[in-house]
Amino acid sequence: MSSALLVEQILNGLQFGVMLFLMAAGLTLVFGVMGLINLAHGSLYMIGAFACAAVAAATGSFWLGLVASLAAAAAAGTLVEVLVIRRLYGRDHLDQVLATFALILIFSEATRWLFGSVPLYLNAPPILSGSIALPGGGQYPVYRLAIILVGIAVALGLWLLISKTRLGMRIRAGENDREMIGALGIDINRLYTIVFALGAALAGLAGAMIGALQSVRVGMGEPVLILAFVVIVIGGIGSIEGALVGALIVGVVDTLGRILLPQLFGAVLGPAQGALVGGAVAAMLIYVVMALVLAFKPRGLFTGSA
């Protein structure tokens, strides 16, 4: 494989990783601060994508759609937190899983009722379509590059928020000792709602950006949710740095595995058989990585407070 193609594939891996980070950040934040396993996180991703597609179709502007996706996911997150999730903090994880699984079904069928089963149309804005030349002769789609930049900006923003602001201090305090922060007179309910809405907004943003790349349909969130869980298990549950590193590992390993393994097996078994076997091994590669990480670091790479 030429070096230009390798660079392009590494960029693809980074882009995939960055998107996973947007999902995993909210998931790990909610787990770290509230101790809640939220299976409905994928539904918030779906809500973001549908809001973006609907608003973009109505107004003709992808950018308004993007704003709508943030607003809709944050609003849905707030609503769900206040109505349902709030009652689950004191319960054990099984109750949380059951209740948030029910939320998935409710969100999916409600979306189907509103929008139907046929996937919606959402495409990247014209300014971000096309591709640019990479040094070395490769080409890379502008839209994917934009996703990488947005992901980096969000990671930076989250780091600043958590390490430099008062809200971030409270979030960190909440991760360390929930009772103490309540005793110090901080409105813990409000903090939880804010954290949940923030995680939801990030999921919605990811959904909208990926919706323009893939397809906007009911059930689009669940496959991503599974990967996001892999990411936070690798990174260490509750840790934002872990989510970032885990997401990039999963993104790059998965992408390069999909390309290199079929060629590797192809060299031994011949192209047709190599494509089959390599494809099969590539599909489980990230789970192998997860198993290896857990074998050596059972709590993940960056051990969070949870």
Place this chain on the structure above:
Amino acid sequence: MSKLLAAGLLALTASVSTAALAEPVKVGMITTLSGGLAGLGIEVRDGFLLALKQSGNKDVQLVIEDDNGEPARAVQLAEKVIKADKVDVLTGILYSNLAMAVVPGVVAQKKFYLSPNAGPSPLAGAKCSPFYFNVSWQNDAMHEAMGNHANEAGYKKMFILAPNYPAGTDALRGFKRFYKGELAGELYTKLGQTDYAAEIAQIRASGADAVYFFLPGDMSIAFMKQYKQAGVTIPVTGPGFSLDQDVLGAMGDIALGVKNTSQWSEDLDNPANKTFVDGFRAEYKRRPSIYASQGYDTANLLLSAVAKASVKDGAAFRAALEAADFKSVRGSFRFGVNHHPIQDVYVREVVKVDGARTNKLVGKTFTAHQDAYVKDCKM
């Protein structure tokens, strides 16, 4: 009093005798109506219901069940409709993996199964059954057709990809059975994968003169969008079911001009198809898809058999089904000895008509095409 009783008895016998004449048939439709794959099941169901409605036949009683796209659930539902609802005929399953889980058990209990959308190769060959009828296609057919068309179009170096599951490997095997050129590359992606950046980069670097992709449902939307966004200009081709009404709306204009192979098209010129397309658009306010056409044909095949024979008389009902004495929306339609269609396969092109995307016929690549597995069927 006795007069009243006599009248009542008379009415009762009257109703019994009409029922005996009309032979009600119970049909169990197990299809995917919820979850991410629901779109296709809704199409099959709506096509089926439209045919029943147009026929005015009130004797077909339909039990509709939702399998969620899960094989285990489909197997349970098949047991349920056979044991509890006492159905005579089953239909509806969309996916080959579900069909392989359900069909052998159904035919072992001597219940008829009419497949509206899956044709896994074992059921056409070694595991064929007198009780199993495929009204759609053997899985390889559309891919074989594009392999054949690639020769006609003069493609010499094609890149082919499909998901890594039985229908995907069948697809590429079918394509290669007819394609005579060399391969620039062959890839099997993960089923359900929605990001194809890595594969598209490989396609661009491969020097291929055309691409053939088989990706079901929204995987095809993702692939097409990303392919165009990446600015790759190598022509793309696919099977009809990767480029039909269920996905064309979400693809938008990027799919325009893409050639695909199908046994049916909205603009196929025959009276049955016109009745179907106009009826479907009037009834559901949307354009029919290939899946709806298959559901419609399945129902009409069933109705044609119901009109000829009692479902309780297995041999006669089977003979009635084998005759395929119905007006198919695809024009000519008959069954081979393995109960799979012998039919024409067309080349279509995605076009924009009145602001909506649809397919138009551009040619016929197979006439009376039969699957490759029929020789393994001992029936």
